[in-house]
Amino acid sequence: MxxxxxxxxxxxxxxxxxxxxxxxxxxxxxxxxxxxxxxxxxxxxxxxxxxxxxxxxIGKAERLERARQLQLEESQKNADVTQWQFDVNYYEIYFDINFTTEIIDGYVTMQATSLFDGLTQVQIDLYWDMTVDSVIQNGSQVTNSHVGNLITVTLDQPYDSGSVFTLTTYYNGHPTEGGFQAFEFGTHGNPPVKMATTLSEPYFARTWWPCKDYPDDKADSVDIIIRHPDNFVCSSNGTLQSIVDNLDGTKTTHWQEKYPITTYLVSICVTNYMTFSNWYVAMNGDSMPVDYWVYPENWSSANSSYPITVDMIEAYAQKFGEYPFIGEKYGMSQFDWGGSMEHQTNTSMSSSAYYQSIIAHELSHQWYGDMITCENWHEIWMNEGFASYSEAVWFESQGTFQDYINYMNGMRYTGGGTIWVTDTTSVWSIFNSRVYDKGAWVLHMLRHVVGDQTFWDILAAYYDDPRYKWGNITTLEFRDICEDISGKDLHEFFDDWIWGEYYPQFRYSYIYEQYGPDDYIIYLHLRQTQTSNPQVFDMPVDIDIYDGSNYHLTVVDMDEREEDYIIYMNDAAGAPWSLYVDRNDWILKSSTSESYGFHLIYDPLDDGTQYASYTDSVIAKGGTEPYSFSIVAGNLPAGITLGATDGMLTGTPTENGLFTFTVEAVDNTSNTKQVEYTLTIAESTYIPGDADGSGSVDIDDVVYLINYIFSGGPAPTPIDAGDADGSCNVDIDDAVYLIMYIFSGGPAPQSGCVSG
Ligand SMILES: [Zn+2]
Incomplete structure (x- = not known):
C-alpha cells in the first residue's frame, strides 16, 4: 500500500x-x-x-454500534482458536453486485484441510452486518451461528488431521466500510458513474467475504466470479477466464488467481473502465500482458504515465528475481482512494496520482508483500519497508548513485517508536511512516553493513528461498537469511533498528599529528549521545578525511557508546583538512562536531612473552600536558611497570596469562580518564639461565654450560636458555653472568635472543 x-x-x-x-x-x-x-x-x-x-x-447511532462491534471483535481475538485448526486451500467467491441497493449477494466456497484430529467446528470471519443465509457442506445445510464478526460452523462429521472439507457460505448485505476502505460503493467522473472497489488490508476482507482472514493462511488458488451491470468492466486477480453476457442487463466476469494468495490481496474493481495494455518480455523470452483499467476521464493521463511500468518490471526482475506472477499478468486498476494498494497482479491505483514512486512502490510489492507476505501485522515493514526501499532502487536504476542517496534522504524518519509494530489494532497504528521510511532505511543501512554485492545476493536468496516463496516471513527469518549469506552476526543490527527507537546521534572530535613527510596520525573520538533505547547502535561507520582535494575513507566498527580510533593517513596532498562521519549517508543519524577533550585512547596492547622484555604504551591525547598515569584496578604481570609520566609499559614479565587492568590518566588541569586494558603474556617454554632444564637456576647450570662450552657436553635446550646475558651467543660470559646472579646478586638471567 x-x-x-x-x-x-x-x-x-x-x-x-x-x-x-x-x-x-x-x-x-x-x-x-x-x-x-x-x-x-x-x-x-x-x-x-x-x-x-x-x-x-455515518451517523451517531451507527457510530456507537460500530464502536461496540469493534470492541466485540477485539474480545473475540482470543476465542477464535478453532481458526488455527485448519488450513485453507482454495476459495471460490461469487456474488452479484446491485449498484442500486448497494447490496452484494452470493456465496464463498472454502476448501480447507484439518490440522487437528476430530475437528468438528470451524470459525470463519465475516462481519456482523452481513447476513448469512446458509452454510452448505456436501449438499446439506450445516449448523452455523454468526455472532459478532465470526461464523461458527459445526461440520457434518469429525475431520482428522490431513482430511479435507469444503464449506459454502451463502450470504448477502451492504458491506461496512472499515480500515482504509474495505468494500466501497462510490462514484467517479462528471456526470458521476457508479463504481465498486475494495481495499481490505489489513483485516477487512471479512467485511465483504467470508474467509479465514489472516495473512499467514494463503489459499493455493482463488476463483473470483462477479455479476455486474453489462456496461461495466470487472478487473481482479490472476487471469481472465470468461465474460458471460447474461442477456438481462448483466454480465458475469470470472477471474482466476492460480498463485498462492492471502485474503487481503483479493480484490475486485468494477466500473466503466477503459483498458489498454503493454507487454513485458520476461528474462526467458516469454511475454506477459501489463493491463491497465482506467477511468475514461483519465485516459490521457494514464496513457502517458502508466507504460513506464514495463521498464520497472524489467528493472526489478533484474535486481530481485523474475516478476513473481509471470504466468498471469500485472494489472493496474484505478480507484478513488488517496493512496494505492498492491492487490496481487492487479494493483488498485489512486486515480489522482501518477507518480513513478507510487507505480514503482506498488509494483515492487508483487515481490515483497504479495509473493512473500509479512507473517502478521507486527511485521508490516517486511512489506512496506521493502516497497519504499524499492522506490529508491528504481530511481537508482534510472540515474546515479547520488539520485539513490538523495531519494533515501527524502525518506528520513527521525521520530520514536519501533519499526516492529506493537499495536496492530488500527490501520493508523500499523501503517505509519516509521514502517515505510525507517523500514526502507534499514535495508539501505543493511546494504552498507554487508556490502553492495552481498546485499543483492541476500535479496536473490530471499526471493528463491522455498521456505518463504509464496508464503510468509518474519524479521527474524529474514535476519537469518542475511546472516547465512553475509556470514556476519547481524543480531545487534536488527535488534537496534527493528526493536529499538530513534537513531544514533553522533558527536565527533579529532586531532592529528604529522610523523613523516606525508604521514599523519589522526586521533578520532566518536560517541553516541542519544538517551533513547538503544544507547549504542552497533555498526560500522564511515569516516572520511578530506585533504583539500581527496577523501580518505576508513570504516570504523562502533560497538561502544564512546570510542577512540587511531587512523593513519599517508597523503602527499597535505594534512587533514576536515573529517566527516558517514559522509555518504549510509546511516540514519545526526552528526555534530565538538572540541577534542582529554582522552586516554584504547589501542589494543601488543602481546608479550614470559621472560622476554616488553615495551608498549598507553596513549593520552588532548587536554593539557604533562600527563600522569597510574593503575587503579587490576594488576600488571609481574616484571612489567607503567611509566608514571610517559605511559610506557616496560619490563620482562616473569608470569604468563591474560592480565586485565585499568589505567587512569590525569592531565595538568585534573581531567581524568580511565580505560581498561588487557595484556596477554604467552607462556615461555624454558626458564632463562636454566641450561640443564632442571626447573631452577643454580650452580648446576653453570657446570652444564662450562661442560658444553669447553668439553663438548650437550647443548642447553633450547639454546636460548643458556644465553643468560642475552648476547645471542652462549659462551663463558653467560657462565660468569649466572655466577654473578647466583652468588653476588647480579641481574636475573635474560631469555636469550627471544628478547630481541
Ligand atoms: Zn506499500
Whole structure:
C-alpha cells in the first residue's frame, strides 16, 4: 500500500469535513476550518484523521454500534482458536453486485484441510452486518451461528488431521466500510458513474467475504466470479477466464488467481473502465500482458504515465528475481482512494496520482508483500519497508548513485517508536511512516553493513528461498537469511533498528599529528549521545578525511557508546583538512562536531612473552600536558611497570596469562580518564639461565654450560636458555653472568635472543 501523500491527506480531509459538518451541523464545510487543518503538523493531522475519517461517513447511532462491534471483535481475538485448526486451500467467491441497493449477494466456497484430529467446528470471519443465509457442506445445510464478526460452523462429521472439507457460505448485505476502505460503493467522473472497489488490508476482507482472514493462511488458488451491470468492466486477480453476457442487463466476469494468495490481496474493481495494455518480455523470452483499467476521464493521463511500468518490471526482475506472477499478468486498476494498494497482479491505483514512486512502490510489492507476505501485522515493514526501499532502487536504476542517496534522504524518519509494530489494532497504528521510511532505511543501512554485492545476493536468496516463496516471513527469518549469506552476526543490527527507537546521534572530535613527510596520525573520538533505547547502535561507520582535494575513507566498527580510533593517513596532498562521519549517508543519524577533550585512547596492547622484555604504551591525547598515569584496578604481570609520566609499559614479565587492568590518566588541569586494558603474556617454554632444564637456576647450570662450552657436553635446550646475558651467543660470559646472579646478586638471567 502506498502511504497517503500530503495531497491525498488533504483530499481525505476535505471529504471528511464535508461529511462531518453535514452530519452534525447541517452546514456546508467552510474553508476556514480546512485552512486550520492545513496548518496542523503532520502528527496532528494523522490523529485528526484517525479520529474522524472512518466515523465521518455515518451517523451517531451507527457510530456507537460500530464502536461496540469493534470492541466485540477485539474480545473475540482470543476465542477464535478453532481458526488455527485448519488450513485453507482454495476459495471460490461469487456474488452479484446491485449498484442500486448497494447490496452484494452470493456465496464463498472454502476448501480447507484439518490440522487437528476430530475437528468438528470451524470459525470463519465475516462481519456482523452481513447476513448469512446458509452454510452448505456436501449438499446439506450445516449448523452455523454468526455472532459478532465470526461464523461458527459445526461440520457434518469429525475431520482428522490431513482430511479435507469444503464449506459454502451463502450470504448477502451492504458491506461496512472499515480500515482504509474495505468494500466501497462510490462514484467517479462528471456526470458521476457508479463504481465498486475494495481495499481490505489489513483485516477487512471479512467485511465483504467470508474467509479465514489472516495473512499467514494463503489459499493455493482463488476463483473470483462477479455479476455486474453489462456496461461495466470487472478487473481482479490472476487471469481472465470468461465474460458471460447474461442477456438481462448483466454480465458475469470470472477471474482466476492460480498463485498462492492471502485474503487481503483479493480484490475486485468494477466500473466503466477503459483498458489498454503493454507487454513485458520476461528474462526467458516469454511475454506477459501489463493491463491497465482506467477511468475514461483519465485516459490521457494514464496513457502517458502508466507504460513506464514495463521498464520497472524489467528493472526489478533484474535486481530481485523474475516478476513473481509471470504466468498471469500485472494489472493496474484505478480507484478513488488517496493512496494505492498492491492487490496481487492487479494493483488498485489512486486515480489522482501518477507518480513513478507510487507505480514503482506498488509494483515492487508483487515481490515483497504479495509473493512473500509479512507473517502478521507486527511485521508490516517486511512489506512496506521493502516497497519504499524499492522506490529508491528504481530511481537508482534510472540515474546515479547520488539520485539513490538523495531519494533515501527524502525518506528520513527521525521520530520514536519501533519499526516492529506493537499495536496492530488500527490501520493508523500499523501503517505509519516509521514502517515505510525507517523500514526502507534499514535495508539501505543493511546494504552498507554487508556490502553492495552481498546485499543483492541476500535479496536473490530471499526471493528463491522455498521456505518463504509464496508464503510468509518474519524479521527474524529474514535476519537469518542475511546472516547465512553475509556470514556476519547481524543480531545487534536488527535488534537496534527493528526493536529499538530513534537513531544514533553522533558527536565527533579529532586531532592529528604529522610523523613523516606525508604521514599523519589522526586521533578520532566518536560517541553516541542519544538517551533513547538503544544507547549504542552497533555498526560500522564511515569516516572520511578530506585533504583539500581527496577523501580518505576508513570504516570504523562502533560497538561502544564512546570510542577512540587511531587512523593513519599517508597523503602527499597535505594534512587533514576536515573529517566527516558517514559522509555518504549510509546511516540514519545526526552528526555534530565538538572540541577534542582529554582522552586516554584504547589501542589494543601488543602481546608479550614470559621472560622476554616488553615495551608498549598507553596513549593520552588532548587536554593539557604533562600527563600522569597510574593503575587503579587490576594488576600488571609481574616484571612489567607503567611509566608514571610517559605511559610506557616496560619490563620482562616473569608470569604468563591474560592480565586485565585499568589505567587512569590525569592531565595538568585534573581531567581524568580511565580505560581498561588487557595484556596477554604467552607462556615461555624454558626458564632463562636454566641450561640443564632442571626447573631452577643454580650452580648446576653453570657446570652444564662450562661442560658444553669447553668439553663438548650437550647443548642447553633450547639454546636460548643458556644465553643468560642475552648476547645471542652462549659462551663463558653467560657462565660468569649466572655466577654473578647466583652468588653476588647480579641481574636475573635474560631469555636469550627471544628478547630481541
Ligand atoms: Zn506499500
Amino acid at each position: 502506498y502511504k497517503l501523500t500530503s495531497l491525498a491527506l488533504a483530499v481525505i480531509m476535505v471529504l471528511g469535513i464535508g461529511h462531518q459538518v453535514a452530519a452534525e451541523s447541517g452546514h456546508d464545510h467552510n474553508s476556514g476550518t480546512i485552512n486550520d487543518l492545513r496548518q496542523m503538523t503532520p502528527e496532528k493531522l494523522r490523529s485528526y484523521i484517525q479520529e474522524n475519517h472512518d466515523m465521518c461517513r
